[in-house]
């Protein structure tokens with residue numbers, strides 16, 4: 001019994017050293033460094049930005065996942081912990097959860113990695129529309145009101161919505177540049193919040209499907 005426990009601790013230490021576990025002991029999926037140059041000129045990406053609701057089921061490559069998440073809300077000035085999208089009073093209240101066929105993850109911007117949260121396929125809970133079961137990636141935007149202690153309570157919903165909107169548009173522009181399909185969409189929040197075991201001060205704002213256009 002003791003040997004087994006020691007073995008688990010050793011394995012945990014090895015995985016932590018290898019970057020496969022977050023400090024809280026959750027399994028993480030490392031991402032390649034984002035490609036932060038290239039892509040289409042911003043005016044062309046704006047010209048091509050649109051909602052696309054028909055997807056192929058093929059997963060995104062690791063590099064695309066890395067670039068997508070960095071474009072969405074990655075660290076673009078790590079020396080001051082600032083991000084690719086603005087946030088009210090720099091609260092950085094939005095967490096991006098990534099739902100895929102094999103499980104769901106939380107994006108951690110500073111180490112630029114995905115922390116595995118569970119093995120369930122949450123995609124069907126993100127929308128009743130057909131794309132929810134087909135698009136390989138659903139980004140679920142969750143505002144942590146615990147990060148807004150100095151924001152007046154009556155402003156928190158507004159800030160969460162605007163902060164999310166900025167990230168959503170980054171994703172639209174990245175997808176337009178990379179030839180990917182995306183659509184931001186409404187959802188039934190309580191069942192998804194329950195499946196994600198969110199705290200009362202974590203609020204799902206919207207979700208956004210991403211994948212290859214059909």
Ligand SMILES: Cc1cc2nc3c(=O)[nH]c(=O)nc-3n(C[C@H](O)[C@H](O)[C@H](O)COP(=O)(O)O)c2cc1C
Pocket residue numbers: 049050051052053129183184185186187206
């Ligand atoms: C807050 C918000 C909620 C949306 N909800 C849905 C939705 O539930 N389902 C959907 O198919 N599109 C949804 N959309 C996408 C809009 O329908 C789409 O942006 C609009 O029709 C304009 O099309 P375009 O994005 O191609 O310019 C939503 C967009 C926003 C900003």
